[in-house]
Amino acid sequence: MARVQFTKHLIRFFPKLRDGEFAGGTVADLVRAIDDAHPGLGGYIVDDRGALRVHVNIFLDDELVKDRESLSDRVRRDTKVSIFQALSGG
C-alpha cells in the first residue's frame, strides 16, 4: 500500500477525497485503485488513453514519474506518491 497525497484542488470535484493508502505495483495500478475508491477521479488524472494529463504531475517520493504515457513506473510499499496539478497558465 502506497501513501498517496492529493492536491486540494481535486476536493472541489470529489469532496470526500482525503490522502490515503492505495494498492498498486505500478502508477497505472494505483490510478485504477484510486478510481475504484472514487469513481470518476481517474479521468481527472489520466486521459482516455490512460496517459497522464498534460497539466498533472505525479511524484514518487521526490521524483517526477518517468513514463507519462502508460504509467509503468514501479511503486514500492513505502513510496510516498503525490498527485498535484502542474503550474501552468497565466
Add this chain to the structure above:
Amino acid sequence: MARNLVLGTKKGVLILRKGKRGWSAQPIQHPGLSVSFAFHDDRTDTLWAAFDHGHWGAKLSKSPNGGKKWQEVAPPRFPARAKLTPATKKKPTLRYIYVLAPGRKEEPKRLYVGTVPGGLFASDDNGTTFELCDPLWTHRTRDKWIQGGKDFDEPGLHSVVVDPRDAQHVYIGISAAGVFETRDGGASWEPRNKGTVAAFLPDQKSEVGQDPHFVMACAREPDVLWQQNHCGVYRTTNGGKTWTDIGQKKGVVGFGFAIAVDNADPARAWVVPATSDEKRYAKDGALCVARTDDGGKSWSVLRRGLPQENAFDVTYRHALDCRGDTVAFGTTTGNLYVSDDRGERWKCVGSNFPPIMSVRFASG
C-alpha cells in the same frame, strides 16, 4: 420576448433573466471554472455545461432545477477501437467539448456532443451514456481533415444541425473539414462543401478541408442553411448541395465566427464581423452586427449602442443567438449586448464579464 439567457464563460456559467428593470445576472454557477459551452435544453428543462479544465480535462455537468444543484455526468469517451487517424496507431483522447445540441422535440432524450478531436457523439438517454458515430469518425476523407478552430492540433466538431422533419437527417460542421450530411441517422455521411472556398489550401475548392466556423439552418425551412466560414459567409437553399457566397466584396461582412438564423424567416440572419483573420478583433476597432433580410443579397450594418472606437471584441462561434426579435451576443472581452428589435438598437448588459464562450437563449 426572450427572457432568459445562459452564458458559458471562462469563469463559470452565467444565467441572466429579464425583469421589469431589464436584464440582470444571477450569481455565477461553477465560479472559476472554464466553460466551453452551456445551454438550457428546453425539452427536458435541463441546464448543461461543458468544462474545459486546464488540468483535469473536458468534463460535463447538468442541472435539472435551473442551476440550484448540478450533477457531474461522465463525458463522452473515445472507444478503444478508435484510432486518431487511419494512418496512425495513435489513440484519440477527448480534448475539448465544443458543442452540445439537442435532438428533435419528439426525441427528448437524444443529445449530441461535438468534440475536439472531431468526433460526433450521440446519447439516447439524456446524456447518461454516449456513443461515438463511427461512420463519421472513419470517413473516407478523414486523412484530409486538418486542425482548425480551438487551439488544438486536431480538427473540431462544433455544429450539429438536426432536421426538425426527420431525425435521420443531420448536418455537422467541422473546423477544418467542412459540412457533412447524413440522411440515414449517421450510417453514412457526404461532404457538402460545394461552393465554399478555403483560401488556406492549395486546392481552394477541395471537397474537404473547408473551415465552416458555425453552421445553422432555418427551423421553418430546414433546407436553407447558413454558415459563417473562415473565408466568408455562405448560404444554401438546397440542403447543402451548393453554397453561395453572400459576403460583401467591399464591406464588413466576411470574416467572423458566429452566425444566428431567424427560425421563422429563411431570408434573415445575423453575423458579427471581425477583422480578418490574422488580426481577429472588431472591424476597424468599431463593433457592429450585420443583418440580412433578403438571403444575403444585402446587409444592414447595425451600430447603435455598440462601441465605435477602441473595441477589440471578438464574438466566438457559439456566442450569438436570437429568439424572435431578440438578439444577443457576448465577446471575448466580457461584454454582453442585447437587442429587442432585431439588432437596430443594442444595450450593453454587462461589460466586466469573463471572456464569453457561448450565449444561448432559454425558455421559461
